[in-house]
Amino acid sequence: MTVLLVVAGLLALLVVWVVVTNNSFIRARNKVDEAWSGIDVQLKRRHDLVPNLVETVKGYAEHESATLAAVTQARSAAMGAGAGSERSAAEERLTSALDGIRVVAEQYPELRASQTFQTLMAQLSELEDQIQAARRIFNANVNAYNTRIQLFPNSLVAGGKFTPRELFQLDSPAERAVPAVAF
């Protein structure tokens, strides 16, 4: 009888542990999804800003149609991209294309002096900062979630129901480049 009670007690403890662990996975996964929606909001705001930016630049720099077309295409691709690495790559291309606008602006002083352009660039810069911060939050949540489901014995509860998530990489080539130092 005592042995039976001990076994029943251990089984009850095991069930409680499985339930608690499972719930903690769900909470962590929900945080990942919540953080993703934070990135998504900022990325959509950036998508919304691009047409105004392109139109403004077009007014001052008609000969830069290739750069502007690249931005428009990159925006369309980013808006149509799926999730995960496909989305990261598309957004990265948009970031690079937008860097092209900054280069164009350097050649057109009137464009640089335009109040509308300055406002849009300030908004873009603020959005990019927000995207960086949102990405950091998302990646930290993904790391916490992945670690939680992969650690033993949690991995036994996770099984195939909770799968690791991908990090969201969004570094512009300019950020990745190692600065060249010449003397």
Next chain:
Amino acid sequence: MGPGNANAGRGERFRSSLRKPGTITALVVGAAVALLAGAYWGGPASALGAPVAAVLAIVAGAWWLADRKAEAVFWKHVADSLGYTPFFDPTALETTTPLLHAGDRRSWRHELMGPLGDSGLTARLAQYKFDVKHEGSKGNDSWDSFRWTICLIELPDGMQMFPGVYLREQRGLLERLAGHDWLRGRHLREVELESTEFNETYDLQVAREQDDGRLRELFDPKTIVWLQDHPLRPQIEYRAGFLVVYVPGYLEDMGRVVWLLEAAERIAERVQAEIGESREAVG
């Protein structure tokens, strides 16, 4: 160049005060009186012990005075560097936010008031303490003290939008047991933001009627990351149009005081930006 912290120059002041004729006289007279009093009332042992006790008491007094003087000089330097002036009615602030109304007894030190960076706002900077009374069974009451450095800014325009926002650093189990929760009984609800790291660092509570959308706009990703990374871990109370940005303990060096003011400025500007956006949306 002024003192960098509240202890700067304390040792020199102490040594110089010991060399002053007044202190030397006090030491000699005090020791002599203690010797005579000890011999008269207590016998040979007291006659030896009393002068030592008298000398130690006078030296401790000189140290205390030097400490106070160094602190006063430091805060004068803080005020002069920041363009702040003393303000003398901190008790009027005690009804503004729960922290400033916490405990059974409150006291203030080094209250200063002046411009908050380039924001156009006015900040009140002070060291603040509240004490919690524990009643003993035999009338032997004891007090627990909780010290803070606070920066208070009036932002009345955000009163309706943010009826009560309280951001505190997460407290450990021991701290919860030993500390005093001044937000208890205020009918608040806990909110978790999207960052796991932030939720592990901070405890965010808001008034029940707080709009969550507005709250998430206030704590945008940049602000969340900035708060997570800030070395002072600034804490916030915003209620009835009063924003209090505070850190535990008395800050006693210039760098940290400036850090606190910069943090308060950034948070105040964030609140103002939200108020501005809301007005634009309505307009």
